[in-house]
Amino acid sequence: MESFITPLLTGASTGAILLIAALGLALTFGQMGVINMAHGEFLMAGAYIAYVTQQVVTSAGLSILLALPLAFLGAGLLGLLLEVLVISRMYHRPLDTLLVTVGVSMVLQQLAKDVFGAQGDPVTAPDWLDGYISVPGYNWPYAKIFTIVIALAALGGLAAVLKYSSFGRKIRATVQNRDLAETMGISTRRTDRLTFFVGSGIAGLGGVALALTSGTNPTLGATYIIPAFLVVVAGGLGQLKGTVLAALAVGLLTAFLTDWFNSSMAQVVTFALIVVFLQVRPQGLFTVRTRGLA
Amino acid sequence: MTSTAAALAAGLVLSSCGGAKTDEAPSASKSCVDTSGSTIKLGFLNSTSGPMAISEQTVRDSLQLAADEINASGGILGKKIEAVEEDGASDPAVFAEKIGKLLTSDCVAAVFGGWTSASRKAMLPVVEGDHGLLFYPVQYEGLEASKNIYYTGATTNQQIIPAMDFLKDKGVKTLFLAGSDYVFPRTANKIIKQYAKELDIEIVGEEYVPLDKDDWSTQVAKIVKAKPDFVFNTINGSSNVGFIKAYYEQGLTAKTSPIISVSIAEEEAPAMGKDLTGQYASWNYFQSVKSAANDTFVKAFKAKYGDRPTSDPMEAAYTSLYLFKAMVEKADSFDVDKINDAADGVTFASPEGPVTINGENHHIAKTSLIGQINKDDQFDIVWSSDGPIEPDPFLKGYSWWDPSAN
Numbered sequence: 180m181e182s183f184i185t186p187l188l189t190g191a192s193t194g195a196i197l198l199i200a201a202l203g204l205a206l207t208f209g210q211m212g213v214i215n216m217a218h219g220e221f222l223m224a225g226a227y228i229a230y231v232t233q234q235v236v237t238s239a240g241l242s243i244l245l246a247l248p249l250a251f252l253g254a255g256l257l258g259l260l261l262e263v264l265v266i267s268r269m270y271h272r273p274l275d276t277l278l279v280t281v282g283v284s285m286v287l288q289q290l291a292k293d294v295f296g297a298q299g300d301p302v303t304a305p306d307w308l309d310g311y312i313s314v315p316g317y318n319w320p321y322a323k324i325f326t327i328v329i330a331l332a333a334l335g336g337l338a339a340v341l342k343y344s345s346f347g348r349k350i351r352a353t354v355q356n357r358d359l360a361e362t363m364g365i366s367t368r369r370t371d372r373l374t375f376f377v378g379s380g381i382a383g384l385g386g387v388a389l390a391l392t393s394g395t396n397p398t399l400g401a402t403y404i405i406p407a408f409l410v411v412v413a414g415g416l417g418q419l420k421g422t423v424l425a426a427l428a429v430g431l432l433t434a435f436l437t438d439w440f441n442s443s444m445a446q447v448v449t450f451a452l453i454v455v456f457l458q459v460r461p462q463g464l465f466t467v468r469t470r471g472l473a
Numbered sequence: 474m475t476s477t478a479a480a481l482a483a484g485l486v487l488s489s490c491g492g493a494k495t496d497e498a499p500s501a502s503k504s505c506v507d508t509s510g511s512t513i514k515l516g517f518l519n520s521t522s523g524p525m526a527i528s529e530q531t532v533r534d535s536l537q538l539a540a541d542e543i544n545a546s547g548g549i550l551g552k553k554i555e556a557v558e559e560d561g562a563s564d565p566a567v568f569a570e571k572i573g574k575l576l577t578s579d580c581v582a583a584v585f586g587g588w589t590s591a592s593r594k595a596m597l598p599v600v601e602g603d604h605g606l607l608f609y610p611v612q613y614e615g616l617e618a619s620k621n622i623y624y625t626g627a628t629t630n631q632q633i634i635p636a637m638d639f640l641k642d643k644g645v646k647t648l649f650l651a652g653s654d655y656v657f658p659r660t661a662n663k664i665i666k667q668y669a670k671e672l673d674i675e676i677v678g679e680e681y682v683p684l685d686k687d688d689w690s691t692q693v694a695k696i697v698k699a700k701p702d703f704v705f706n707t708i709n710g711s712s713n714v715g716f717i718k719a720y721y722e723q724g725l726t727a728k729t730s731p732i733i734s735v736s737i738a739e740e741e742a743p744a745m746g747k748d749l750t751g752q753y754a755s756w757n758y759f760q761s762v763k764s765a766a767n768d769t770f771v772k773a774f775k776a777k778y779g780d781r782p783t784s785d786p787m788e789a790a791y792t793s794l795y796l797f798k799a800m801v802e803k804a805d806s807f808d809v810d811k812i813n814d815a816a817d818g819v820t821f822a823s824p825e826g827p828v829t830i831n832g833e834n835h836h837i838a839k840t841s842l843i844g845q846i847n848k849d850d851q852f853d854i855v856w857s858s859d860g861p862i863e864p865d866p867f868l869k870g871y872s873w874w875d876p877s878a879n
Binding site: 185189193296298299300302309313316320322323392393401402434437438441442443 | 524526527654680681682683685686687688690691692694697698711714715718719722723724740741743744745746747
């Protein structure tokens with residue numbers, strides 16, 4: 180029994196981080212067909228915003244709470260900038276967006292290195308996040324639970340926006356059939372921009388959580404971009420519930436395999452299983468039913 | 474492996490008999506080093522870009538400091554050092570290409586640099602083929618010796634084995650191994666496991682995480698469960714931050730299961746985000762070493778670069794340039810064969826203490842130190858070997874070592 184608790188709990192928090200990283204990707208990939216390889220750097224931006232906030236506001240507790248909205252705004256604006264300056268010029272050219280955003284991610288990493296140094300800077304957890312819950316066989320750090328709380332909040336907020344707000348309805352209409360949505364009077368360009376802002380902002384929130392568990396460093400985001408894309412693809416494009424299930428599945432799978440074998444093996448087996456899964460179900464767990472996407 | 478070692482040893486014996494040429498291509502004659510002018514060119518090959526830049530830039534800085542000092546005091550054989558700088562770009566292939574360029578087109582008398590074992594392994598065939606000299610400043614996994622490379626960092630019997638002796642002295646009975654998943658930690662842990670058997674220390678766990686991953690929670694949960702007396706940490710780079718955070722977050726402390734590290738130094742400790750007071754590290758140099766030479770080094774470094782800490786690889790690089798100067802002056806020549814002939818026994822009063830070149834395996838005798846981190850992220854030296862330890866890269870002098878066993 181004990182041997183199941185540890186990977187279950189670590190898997191849940193790994194899944195939460197993957198979910199936060201994948202939510203924005205799922206939105207922009209699903210809606211605009213944009214492959215944004217710089218998305219990981221929005222996580223990194225969130226982490227550095229947490230660090231900078233902590234330099235200004237010395238109270239660790241207050242600074243983390245302040246960092247959350249700031250990171251959402253900061254990473255969101257960074258995403259908006261990327262959309263306006265770069266990505267908007269290459270819609271319908273998914274391979275080009277992939278290449279150009281790889282370039283942008285390198286630029287952002289180097290920028291972080293120049294501004295903050297390559298060593299990485301520590302973010303201090305406030306007292307109320309510094310402890311752990313003792314469960315048999317494992318001490319579950321509050322910082323990891325905090326990650327899950329952030330993921331759930333981001334997910335809940337996003338689901339509510341998509342379901343109940345007019346902005347959400349516009350997003351869903353654009354995902355389902357861009358041309359038809361346009362003829363209905365929806366400015367899909369504006370919708371795209373807002374989507375990009377929200378998707379990037381969510382990554383910023385994840386960055387704050389990551390700063391607490393692993394500190395900041397310029398390559399922080401690069402570690403998460405590939406697994407996050409795997410989650411998006413395995414979940415099914417543009418599908419929230421698919422993304423959630425896939426993130427949880429990848430998180431748990433990695434944690435259990437790490438516990439049974441080792442970290443390197445877990446990585447290999449997880450990727451292999453996803454490849455096999457996509458052979459059987461290339462459309463992912465769920466697909467959008469639409470006439471636009473035949 | 475052993476046959477290469479034998480071949481190398483044979484080569485060393487031959488070359489030490491008055492510089493007799495071995496059968497490899499035209500060697501010394503290939504040299505294009507120009508000694509006619511008032512300067513002598515040396516190559517500084519460090520990564521100033523890519524993920525290793527953070528570490529290797531510090532080495533570059535201390536090499537420049539040493540070059541300035543040597544030039545101010547008259548140079549080497551009366552010639553000022555003219556540094557030719559290249560960027561290894563954290564890529565072994567680039568290191569191989571650039572060292573070739575430095576040796577054959579810039580015609581430098583020696584190259585100083587490299588950090589990762591992968592970069593060294595990539596440069597080795599080139600520096601041997603061009604019959605040049607490379608000074609490599611970082612502690613590494615041993616099991617190597619080339620007549621064209623001088624290893625001025627520690628080999629395993631000057632860092633890993635003394636750390637185990639220290640643990641034995643402390644009465645440690647159980648040990649947990651945590652490392653990054655690549656050549657150095659794997660090799661180090663192979664040595665640790667064999668020596669632990671000899672010392673009657675039980676290894677109660679062994680975990681690796683890839684260099685680019687920083688989630689250590691599953692592994693640390695295993696440490697919590699195993700309750701080892703000590704954790705031997707061979708993790709490298711920013712992955713250490715994830716490890717240290719998980720370690721403290723899951724309730725471990727320097728009292729419950731202290732950590733001894735071989736890659737956390739003065740620069741890394743403050744970046745961990747946790748108070749490391751009480752944890753240990755094994756090196757040959759700490760900024761806190763008390764000696765006149767170290768005072769001078771630390772003061773000169775801070776004067777040139779501001780308030781930055783000095784660390785072991787920086788000191789080893791600084792020392793390597795002075796060792797080169799001493800070797801050249803003893804040989805009275807910049808010729809590689811003559812330098813190699815003169816190398817054995819060359820000493821330098823370095824910041825870490827006296828170091829002496831072993832002419833046979835091209836490593837240097839160094840004193841081993843264990844430091845305990847204090848609240849200022851400096852290291853209090855709590856253990857020291859009885860003087861410099863002769864380098865033994867192939868662990869020939871250790872009966873328990875069996876390279877073929879696992």
